[in-house]
Amino acid sequence: MSCLTFVITSYGTSHSVSVSEILAVRELDVGGGTNDDGRWQKMPQKLTEAYPYAFTVSYVERARQHRWRCSDVTFHCSDGVLRQQWIQTIREQLTALTSRPKHLLVYINPYGGKQQGECIYEQKVAPLFACASISTDVIVTEHANHARDHLKTEAELKKYDGVVCVGGDGMFSEIVHGLVSRTQRDNGVDQNSPEEKLVPCSLRIGIIPAGSTDCICYATVGINDPVTSALHVIVGDSQPMDVCSVHHNNTFLRYSISLLGYGFYGDVLADSERKRWMGPARYDFSGFKTFLTHHHYEGAVSFLPATDILGTPRDKTRCRAGCFICQHDGQLYSGDSPEESKTAPDVSDREYEVGWGVVRGKFLAINAASMSCACPRSPMGLSPAAHLADGTTDLILVRKCSRFNFLRHLLRHTSKDDQFDMTFVEVHRVRRFRFTPRHCQNDSELDLRENGKQLFSQICRDHPACSCSPAYSSWNCDGEILPHAAIEVGVHCQLIKLFARGIEEQPLFEDLANPQCAL
Numbered sequence: 082m083s084c085l086t087f088v089i090t091s092y093g094t095s096h097s098v099s100v101s102e103i104l105a106v107r108e109l110d111v112g113g114g115t116n117d118d119g120r121w122q123k124m125p126q127k128l129t130e131a132y133p134y135a136f137t138v139s140y141v142e143r144a145r146q147h148r149w150r151c152s153d154v155t156f157h158c159s160d161g162v163l164r165q166q167w168i169q170t171i172r173e174q175l176t177a178l179t180s181r182p183k184h185l186l187v188y189i190n191p192y193g194g195k196q197q198g199e200c201i202y203e204q205k206v207a208p209l210f211a212c213a214s215i216s217t218d219v220i221v222t223e224h225a226n227h228a229r230d231h232l233k234t235e236a237e238l239k240k241y242d243g244v245v246c247v248g249g250d251g252m253f254s255e256i257v258h259g260l261v262s263r264t265q266r267d268n269g270v271d272q273n274s275p276e277e278k279l280v281p282c283s284l285r286i287g288i289i290p291a292g293s294t295d296c297i298c299y300a301t302v303g304i305n306d307p308v309t310s311a312l313h314v315i316v317g318d319s320q321p322m323d324v325c326s327v328h329h330n331n332t333f334l335r336y337s338i339s340l341l342g343y344g345f346y347g348d349v350l351a352d353s354e355r356k357r358w359m360g361p362a363r364y365d366f367s368g369f370k371t372f373l374t375h376h377h378y379e380g381a382v383s384f385l386p387a388t389d390i391l392g393t394p395r396d397k398t399r400c401r402a403g404c405f406i407c408q409h410d411g412q413l414y415s416g417d418s419p420e421e422s423k424t425a426p427d428v429s430d431r432e433y434e435v436g437w438g439v440v441r442g443k444f445l446a447i448n449a450a451s452m453s454c455a456c457p458r459s460p461m462g463l464s465p466a467a468h469l470a471d472g473t474t475d476l477i478l479v480r481k482c483s484r485f486n487f488l489r490h491l492l493r494h495t496s497k498d499d500q501f502d503m504t505f506v507e508v509h510r511v512r513r514f515r516f517t518p519r520h521c522q523n524d525s526e527l528d529l530r531e532n533g534k535q536l537f538s539q540i541c542r543d544h545p546a547c548s549c550s551p552a553y554s555s556w557n558c559d560g561e562i563l564p565h566a567a568i569e570v571g572v573h574c575q576l577i578k579l580f581a582r583g584i585e586e587q588p589l590f591e592d593l594a595n596p597q598c599a600l
């Protein structure tokens with residue numbers, strides 16, 4: 082890979098920037114003291130006299146905690162022709178980077194998180210896209226599912242190299258639903274069949290975090306920072322991601338990319354939806370309230386363990402940029418294994434139908450994490466060793482236990498301690514799973530559920546001290562409530578791609594304040 086290496090004369094240190102991390106190059110008018118975008122440049126007098134021709138290179142600089150920043154370095158030449166040659170050569174090298182997007186479709190949710198979406202985009206992201214010569218069509222959404230429906234039916238997708246959403250996990254979920262549904266429809270695939278092999282989406286998705294949890298962004302980039310995410314879009318990163326499909330009685334319900342949670346996380350979400358006005362703090366409030374109610378739910382979880390893979394949910398290694406396991410779709414195979422075993426496993430592969438396991442009981446929580454679900458509340462996530470793109474989800478079963486033990490389990494999500502190392506918790510890496518609540522028989526489940534809820538609330542009003550649990554919880558599907566308790570879930574390996582690269586190991590960072598170099 083080509084590199085631009087420059088020497089900072091005042092410190093005598095050398096700094097090398099890969100061309101793939103150069104954002105833009107532009108001429109600098111030394112006499113005027115400003116560059117193309119009008120920013121004022123401080124030049125030492127002697128330098129400008131000896132080298133009157135200058136150009137500025139903007140590049141990615143790594144800062145603390147996986148943050149990326151746009152830095153500038155200015156080069157001074159004594160000769161105008163030499164400057165043009167440098168600019169032209171760097172531009173040619175940038176043009177040769179075919180993975181970089183040139184035209185993007187951007188959706189902004191003005192009501193996500195702290196309602197700062199538009200402001201974040203205009204102030205932090207749009208200037209970077211302009212600097213990198215990326216053109217955009219921007220849509221500020223007017224209602225929920227606006228972006229999803231626009232993508233599904235109207236958007237002229239051929240025009241774009243990617244779709245960017247400004248918002249939280251819910252907004253990202255809208256984009257995924259729009260793109261995946263559109264791709265299946267265009268390819269004649271029936272989403273209602275749980276066994277169907279889905280067609281991967283070709284357009285990459287970028288997330289500019291402006292939501293409440295921002296877990297997809299945090300777990301794929303390492304931080305929920307709009308500038309960092311914009312820079313990952315500009316350099317044209319690509320991170321494949323698994324997507325779970327959720328069905329009920331051969332009817333498609335939703336896709337999930339991060340968390341599918343029944344019991345605790347379902348109840349937190351159901352309660353928090355009524356408190357949207359509180360902003361991101363609603364989750365803490367509802368989390369505390371749900372913790373105190375301490376409801377458990379009875380049912381059976383059957384699952385198909387992923388036995389033919391590298392990696393387990395209890396691994397100490399983590400899915401990081403360039404992850405070996407994800408590069409091999411999670412499959413362990415030797416160089417001389419038959420070709421067919423090298424294709425990504427998928428939920429449609431019937432051979433996996435053997436070997437299902439069943440766990441019955443009373444659960445405080447049933448969680449499926451298709452990725453770590455790391456977020457600012459839990460920097461390691463619900464399943465710290467989960468992989469972004471290995472074709473599996475980590476099924477975490479938390480059995481009924483005391484409040485104290487459940488609190489110990491929850492607290493471990495905030496530290497490096499192992500949240501699975503508890504007698505009432507088990508975790509399985511699976512390709513598919515089903516959940517059947519105990520009282521669920523057939524299609525009348527919903528009626529039963531409604532009646533049950535009414536009955537339960539009546540009983541509880543009559544007996545305020547009663548400690549019984551309602552029969553059903555809800556599924557929290559990436560922050561959306563599902564209407565059914567009985568569901569069937571399958572993982573679709575690498576169905577979508579993000580403008581991300583996974584979390585980078587040990588980022589190096591240096592502070593170079595407006596470096597100036599003589600050529």
Ligand SMILES: CCCCCCCCCCCCC/C=C/[C@@H](O)[C@H](COP(=O)(O)O)NC(=O)CCCCCCCCCCCCCCC
Pocket residue numbers: 249250251252292293294295296339340346349350364365368369372454456458459462463488491492494495557558559560561
């Ligand atoms: C005692 C502290 C315990 C902290 C435990 C934190 C575990 C957090 C794991 C979070 C996983 C999040 C997975 C992502 C889900 C999102 O897709 C989804 C949608 O996001 P969006 O609104 O940005 O669109 N977000 C959510 O569903 C939010 C889940 C948040 C759960 C927060 C739970 C807080 C629990 C606090 C318990 C307090 C007990 C205190 C007892 C003294």
Ligand SMILES: Nc1ncnc2c1ncn2[C@@H]1O[C@H](COP(=O)(O)OP(=O)(O)O)[C@@H](O)[C@H]1O
Pocket residue numbers: 189190191192193194195221222223224225226227247248249250251252253255291292293294295560
């Ligand atoms: N213009 C809009 N008005 C109201 N709701 C919207 C709008 N655009 C998107 N939504 C919905 O807002 C919900 C929350 O969005 P999200 O960006 O995830 O924020 P948060 O992280 O705060 O939940 C999503 O369910 C999304 O479908």
Ligand SMILES: [Ca+2]
Pocket residue numbers: 323450451452467468469470471472473474
């Ligand atoms: Ca996975």
